[in-house]
Amino acid sequence: MILTGPELARALELAEATHLSRQVDSFRALSRAENARTVAIAGGIAALTDPAFGRKLNHVTGFGMTAPALSFELAALESMYAAQGLETQIDICPHAHGSTLTLLAGRGYTVNAFSNTYVRYLTPADTFAASAGIEVVSDQALVGATFAADSVAGFSVQAVNRPRILLETLAQIALRRSDTLLFSATVDGQMAGTGGMSLIETPAGLLAHLYIASTLPAYRGRGIQLALLRARLNAARNAGCTLASVTARPANTSARNTERAGFSLAYTKSTFIKFLTSP
Template identity: 35%
Template sequence: MAECVEAARRGDADAMGFVRCLAGGVASFAGEGSPFNKVAGLGFDGVPSAGDLDEVEKAFAARGAAAQIELAHLGDPAIGVLLTGRGYRLESFENVLGLALDGAHERVAPPGILVRSSGGEEFERWLDVLADGVAHPDSQGVPWHEEFPRESYQRAVRQLAAAGVQRYVALRDGVVAGAAGLRVSEGIAQFAGAATLPAHRRRGVQSALLSARLADAKAAGCDVAVITTQPGSTSQQNAQRQGFDLLYTRAVLVKQP
């Protein structure tokens, strides 16, 4: 998230972005309507002080944004009590799954499906596939609690790419059917988004994208892979079939400015 904000700043000298550390997590604002306007990782280093929360909430409010916090269930329960007293409301849940890369991981794909790296010459196509897939979410499981305008979503994905995300496309019978991203940092492989176009769903595209990225993460020397999904979703089921296990569930808590 912090690197995405820095990418936003490089692209816009007048950007009002910020990054602040908060009790083991990061509070960030990357621009109006951005998915990176939130607090992630809160509670992995104790309970935040009221003063620190005041500063973060004022920073979001000054930019006309709600204060959104992702709170892992492994955090101190006192954090939830503190946030409730400050007017935060529970809006949704998300699951974070992980897989230790201590075994063999090879690319596996159904007949007719090919996953390959996506170069700069087709960046806009890769971006469009992700945006089109997100615009038509899978109806299985708990829905995402928020939707973003296409322009805001694409701007955020551009920032992800600028932060070092590797790009992939999946072809089905020679036609682009899906797209995905992978970010490698300090031995951790972060599965940074994936989407399948509606006409190509239920054909193994997502599983093939997962398999290819796991193989590349293993080859890059990563120790663990992580992915975020909605509870009960097809994405979660696909990840579990690849061996991912639930690491923690995080509550999405929001306080309006």
């Protein structure tokens, strides 16, 4: 399978849509918010949860990958987001249906962000060395006992800070997902960072989607995330995964660590946004 080809892109976008859908399902079970839902559209899914979560749990992915979008469908979706006081934000893969860009332009969308999708093939022979001085814990009971607090602490200082309620919710979602394995890293017995990995079936085989990785501020720059990446890749190989994927903003620390762990850039997605209009 070609690394940058449409077949792999469809598998990766399906995994991304599945991941987002499971996040919404877990949030609905956690919060009992019956209005939290996903809507199928143009081969992808739109997530609608709590407006307080911003685009993280309120956006569209996989759009136009297996079917062209229709204008009336998109108009209806825009109304759903507007009813919650949210802009419509759609992540577009370069391999989306050829009519996608024309449709979005005609409805007044503009690009306001980019994200990189990284992928790595896995074989049973792959091994990933542990990092000296860093212990990665994969016992789910041990990691899970403090994961929510540890994850929030790791995300507490960011270039763009996220609301604490979002960080807590994302951690609780990860804790409750049956497809997710959690990991923590310690240095001299002290918590240094955490990360998660979901296992998702795709047409290209079982895929490990690596996500919710954070490092406590005091331990940044010491290889914590690289150690967590390697540990998760070993776990993915042991689970029978043939692929691993990571999504990261271009040129940030997560992107650099991902490349150091042997991932390659499959494609860059553009986030198209339609801003709310004043009444």
